[in-house]
Amino acid sequence: MDTNRIVKELGLKATPKRIAILEILAEAFCYLGPEEIWRKLQTRFKRIGLPTVYRNLEELSNGGVIIKIIHPNRKLYYYYCNNTSHHHHFVCIACRRVQDLEFCGEEKIIREVEDTLKGKVVSHLFQVYGLCSDCTLSHAVPT
Numbered sequence: 138m139d140t141n142r143i144v145k146e147l148g149l150k151a152t153p154k155r156i157a158i159l160e161i162l163a164e165a166f167c168y169l170g171p172e173e174i175w176r177k178l179q180t181r182f183k184r185i186g187l188p189t190v191y192r193n194l195e196e197l198s199n200g201g202v203i204i205k206i207i208h209p210n211r212k213l214y215y216y217y218c219n220n221t222s223h224h225h226h227f228v229c230i231a232c233r234r235v236q237d238l239e240f241c242g243e244e245k246i247i248r249e250v251e252d253t254l255k256g257k258v259v260s261h262l263f264q265v266y267g268l269c270s271d272c273t274l275s276h277a278v279p280t
């Protein structure tokens with residue numbers, strides 16, 4: 138994976154810290170919290186501050202490659218996804234697996250907003266939380 142190119146395509150400078158954050162998320166295959174990413178970064182950048190991690194995550198997530206996971210526990214997590222087509226995510230709150238969800242109810246929402254509320258839709262946010270197929274089988278209790 139060419140993380141250097143991905144960062145540049147987001148219109149950002151390919152700094153070592155940005156590339157490291159992207160690599161950590163891409164190799165995780167699950168969502169991670171800013172503090173978890175920060176701890177992993179400390180092996181390479183000893184004096185890196187948590188605000189730097191937050192700022193870089195925010196910049197990376199504006200480009201769409203890093204997805205924000207707004208967890209039901211009200212904490213914010215991040216996930217790497219390079220699927221550029223319009224889609225949403227199904228988030229497992231037990232094992233942290235994230236799966237692409239091709240379903241989008243946008244057309245229905247637009248009709249509802251235009252017909253009932255007489256407004257106009259600009260964008261939408263949609264994320265689904267639950268237990269993935271593996272966790273459903275193992276009867277995991279979400280934490």
Ligand SMILES: [Zn+2]
Binds near residue numbers: 229233269
């Ligand atoms: Zn799961």
Ligand SMILES: [Zn+2]
Binds near residue numbers: 224236237238
């Ligand atoms: Zn995705």
Ligand SMILES: [Zn+2]
Binds near residue numbers: 223224261263
């Ligand atoms: Zn959608």
